[in-house]
Amino acid sequence: MVKNTFENSIVFVALILWFVFALAISGGCKKKEQPEEDRQAVPTEESQQVTTAEEIDEIEVSEQIDLRILYAGLPNTERAKDFVDFLSEHFKQVETTDYNTFTTDKTAGFDVAIIDYDGVEFRAPRPNISRQYSRATVTMGVPGAFICSSLSLKTGYL
Amino acid sequence: MGDAAHGESLEHEVFQKPFKVEPDFEYRKTPPNYHSRHLGKDILPDKMKVWRVQNTGKTFGGVVARAYGFTDSPDTEILVLGFNRGKEYGAVGVGRHGNFLQWGYSAPPSQMTEAGKKFFLNCICYIPRFDGKAPLIRRTSSHRLNALRLAAIVNRISGDKKRFFTGTFPPELWEQYGSDPNGLVQYYRENLEFIYRDRVFRIDSELKSLGIDSNRSLDTLGRLIGLLQDETHADTARRLLARYTNQSFDNADDGKQWFESNSDRIFFSDVGGYKFLVVPKGYLDKK
Numbered sequence A: 001m002v003k004n005t006f007e008n009s010i011v012f013v014a015l016i017l018w019f020v021f022a023l024a025i026s027g028g029c030k031k032k033e034q035p036e037e038d039r040q041a042v043p044t045e046e047s048q049q050v051t052t053a054e055e056i057d058e059i060e061v062s063e064q065i066d067l068r069i070l071y072a073g074l075p076n077t078e079r080a081k082d083f084v085d086f087l088s089e090h091f092k093q094v095e096t097t098d099y100n101t102f103t104t105d106k107t108a109g110f111d112v113a114i115i116d117y118d119g120v121e122f123r124a125p126r127p128n129i130s131r132q133y134s135r136a137t138v139t140m141g142v143p144g145a146f147i148c149s150s151l152s153l154k155t156g157y158l
Numbered sequence B: 001m002g003d004a005a006h007g008e009s010l011e012h013e014v015f016q017k018p019f020k021v022e023p024d025f026e027y028r029k030t031p032p033n034y035h036s037r038h039l040g041k042d043i044l045p046d047k048m049k050v051w052r053v054q055n056t057g058k059t060f061g062g063v064v065a066r067a068y069g070f071t072d073s074p075d076t077e078i079l080v081l082g083f084n085r086g087k088e089y090g091a092v093g094v095g096r097h098g099n100f101l102q103w104g105y106s107a108p109p110s111q112m113t114e115a116g117k118k119f120f121l122n123c124i125c126y127i128p129r130f131d132g133k134a135p136l137i138r139r140t141s142s143h144r145l146n147a148l149r150l151a152a153i154v155n156r157i158s159g160d161k162k163r164f165f166t167g168t169f170p171p172e173l174w175e176q177y178g179s180d181p182n183g184l185v186q187y188y189r190e191n192l193e194f195i196y197r198d199r200v201f202r203i204d205s206e207l208k209s210l211g212i213d214s215n216r217s218l219d220t221l222g223r224l225i226g227l228l229q230d231e232t233h234a235d236t237a238r239r240l241l242a243r244y245t246n247q248s249f250d251n252a253d254d255g256k257q258w259f260e261s262n263s264d265r266i267f268f269s270d271v272g273g274y275k276f277l278v279v280p281k282g283y284l285d286k287k
Helices: A002-032 A036-041 A078-090 A141-150 B032-037 B114-130 B145-151 B161-168 B171-177 B181-190 B205-209 B218-227 B234-244 B252-265
Strands: A065-073 A091-098 A112-115 A137-140 B004-006 B025-029 B047-052 B076-081 B092-097 B100-103 B195-198 B200-203 B266-269 B275-278
Touching (some): A065 B114, A078 A091, A137 A141, B047 B114, B092 B114, B145 B181, B171 B181, B205 B234
Parallel strands (some): A137 B100
Antiparallel strands (some): B004 B047
């Protein structure tokens, strides 16, 4: 009887110790975890693909953003590689096309088209873009401003 | 434009999500062009708060869009003002018009700052919201503030001053203001609400004669439509409605019906041709 009580006490104390230990471990992990805001602000190099469509404003650091990007740039240039490497790090799907042969029908199936020449050239060729074109598009630098000018946009070069 | 953006306000969501943009701010001497091109009566500060978007170390290479009239239609947004040495304070470094987002900076990502990279990524994430929303207006005219800007330089034109003047302002003003830029600026400043374009920057004396105080307020449109049933002023009102709208009303009732059914979606754009225009239903709905 006394022995059983003693054994029960040992088991009880062990359970309490295990519970306290588990609580401490759990709390310690939480403390080390960065706030959501910080995590979003510091992307990691290793990215994982999301398995379900996420709201863009809810993405986390380790996720690639679920957008399909078409980068229209100058092939085989350091600049294009720079962009594509960066974009691929952050977006789920990144494909490229040649700026010089860019046509708006190539943007079909993409969420965003990025049209980039070299950032600075005033006399860059201007892709033929109709006024009916309405794909979400980012135009880059001086050549981008001239594209906007040719479409009579307020974002154009004046 | 070089590497920097103005840092007055970072409240737009392109600074918040998905990545929080936390720039390192610095103060830079206000560029001389800001002072010389400033149209306000206030005086700009000696230094301005900016942050670097990229690190090329150059004061040129990028491009800003003119500030004047950039936001006079609801299809545009200024996302960041570009710190520049060529145009006015307020010129747009990164802005959106319809489905187009123009990134005025020149560098590739490896030369962007951490804040610049996050801002760039956020812009890419933001623009799909406007997929399918082509611009409502195109740049078909020059905003009224350009009248003041150009008036200020009439005596600094190298070449045929009179030709420049009469191609920009009504020729009848040449004698009085041809060599008086300050007087010309004052003339347009005092009549700012009546400026419109008919090849040159004109003052709408017809509108003024009706006792109306602006050619771009929604109240004005309502009053002009109402005047269609006033025999004394109907012809003038019809002429002004033709000037400031693309509508043709058979009578005042037609006009009132159009006005009432669209009044919450009507805007006036100088850049779009000095017209009252209507935003299509659903255009401004958020995706």
